Amino acid sequence: MLHIGEPIEPLLRIDVNALREYVDRLSWLYYNNGKWTVWPATLERLSANIDHEWWQKKIIYQRAVMHLAPGGSRSKARQELARLGPITPAEDDIEILQIFIDLELRNASFSERTAFFERLLDLDESPESQIQYRGGKAIDLLLHGDPKAAKTQLRDLLDEYRNDDVLSPFARQKIYDVQETLGAITDDDVLLRETAAELSAEMQDDIWTDQGRSNLYFQMGDCYRYAREWELSIGAYEAAIVLNGGPLCQIHLAECLLYQREIGKAVRQIEGVPIEDLDEPGMMDFIFTYSAVSIWSEKVEMLEKARCWLKALEASEPLFNARRLDLLVRVTETAAKGTATTEAKEDSAPEGGVAGASRALLLQPNFFGIGINLNEIIERFSARKKKTQLAIEHHDTLDEEADDDKT
Incomplete structure (x- = not known):
């Protein structure tokens, strides 16, 4: 390319993208083989492979992704991404746009x-x-x-x-x-039930890991929750938790228990949520649910915590800010009276449900959370290859037999 005077950038772009795919595979293998703690050092070594800004951007992207794995830190992922400098809609790297949308665009x-x-x-x-x-x-x-x-x-x-x-x-x-x-x-209960049934069927596919099935159970629970099928929703969330479901499962389970008027169980469930693991929308769901449970329980300590959290919460979307302000009024009123009015209870647990921010704002690209079983994909691909090869060999045999007949 250099000899004939053509630009070299297209070839370099191909190499960078090809090596990036290898790094994606490596990250999956390191994560699923218990070697995640040495992955940062591996990325540091790989950063020296190509001395060009395109490759360095890919490595920075991988470092940011690393912090989005379960147990990671979104704030650290943001710090890594900030090393790329300002990112605008003119950016032409799809993966960087995806992670930027997830990490930085929520409050835009x-x-x-x-x-x-x-x-x-x-x-x-x-x-x-x-x-x-x-x-x-x-x-x-x-x-x-x-x-x-x-x-x-x-x-x-x-x-x-x-x-x-x-x-x-x-x-x-x-x-x-x-x-x-x-x-x-x-408010289409038929569509919600159909979706829950499709999710149940999806779980029968061996392509999903336990984490993937947990996510599907969680989604099924949400469908039943929106359809006000509280018992079915509780069962789905509990199944997700057994498969190592995250704190959102616990939050939404607490909401279902509240609507079932199992106030004591709802209190225990919401009090046990590890809030340090929540992202911003998850924290919003937690605060809204905690506030509703505190009103129904009339517990002074819970009401005071809810009031402080609601005052400090920043909700840029008008829909969620209106919800925050309404709950703040009801929590403050209940704390002052020492008892919850019928209106306060109805406002805190409306017909449409308490929590919804985490689902409405879920725009993450597919990193680790989906839980696809790569081994199963490889086995299926190998089986297809083997079947194709057998068909080719069979076809060749028939051709040879036909040639023998002609002879």
């Missing part, structure tokens, strides 16, 4: 978020990105007061992808997200 303006979503959708036509980020745009419309447009966009996504037989597991889970969201905002 509607127009800024839209610009990043549209840029990513232009660059990546894969079903995974189209479903995830078109869904993200629809959620933004809902949060900013245009539910009609949000419903239209979600329905369009379902019409386009719901019956697609070749979607990846991640894309299928995102379609379940779309179905769940549409069912929740349209």
